[in-house]
Amino acid sequence: MLCCGFRLIAGNAVAVGYNSEGVWTGLTYYASSKPQTGKDYKTENGAREEAMRDLRKRTSYAASMVNSLFSSDSSGFVAVARGKDKLDKDVNLVGRGKSQTEADKNAFELLNQAEANAERKIVYRYFSYVSDSK
Numbered sequence: 001m002l003c004c005g006f007r008l009i010a011g012n013a014v015a016v017g018y019n020s021e022g023v024w025t026g027l028t029y030y031a032s033s034k035p036q037t038g039k040d041y042k043t044e045n046g047a048r049e050e051a052m053r054d055l056r057k058r059t060s061y062a063a064s065m066v067n068s069l070f071s072s073d074s075s076g077f078v079a080v081a082r083g084k085d086k087l088d089k090d091v092n093l094v095g096r097g098k099s100q101t102e103a104d105k106n107a108f109e110l111l112n113q114a115e116a117n118a119e120r121k122i123v124y125r126y127f128s129y130v131s132d133s134k
Contacts, residue, residue: 011047012128013071014080014094015055024090027069028055029080031126044073070094072128080124081107083116091116092123100125 012031019025030051032041042050048071055066069080069092077100082092091114095107104122111120 011042011044011071011073012078012126013044013048013051014069014078014092014124015048015051015066016069016092017055017066024092026055026058027080027082027092027123028058029078029124029126030054031078031128044071047071072096075128077103078124078126078128079103079107079122081111081120082123083111083114083120084118085114085116088118100127 012029014027014029016024017026028051030042030047032047048068051071052066052068070078076096076098079095079097079100080092081095081104082090085091091111093107093110093114093116095103095105095110097103097106103125107122108120111117
């Protein structure tokens with residue numbers, strides 16, 4: 001675990017599963033809710049592995065491919081957004097921010113950039129935990 005000053009960093013990740021036709025079948029996330037000494041603590045790599053493992057367990061459809069959509073070892077608010085593009089395909093993107101409102105806004109801006117402007121919604125919101133050991 002890498003420490004910077006007195007900050008303890010905890011990981012978070014978003015995973016998405018796809019079927020053999022490339023259509024997403026599941027989406028989930030893992031976020032450490034405790035600092036390094038907590039029982040659910042994971043580094044960025046551990047959070048990514050946990051999100052992918054959880055996705056494989058939870059999805060009712062067999063995912064032929066599971067990818068990490070996002071992972072980080074930094075604190076902040078996260079919003080996972082979904083929209084449909086011009087070809088009616090789902091697009092899943094992750095926005096981050098110093099507040100939940102900012103994370104939501106950033107996620108929607110990413111959907112705009114991807115031209116996924118139909119049926120836009122936030123599907124997950126969470127806070128990635130960092131503690132100050134002072």
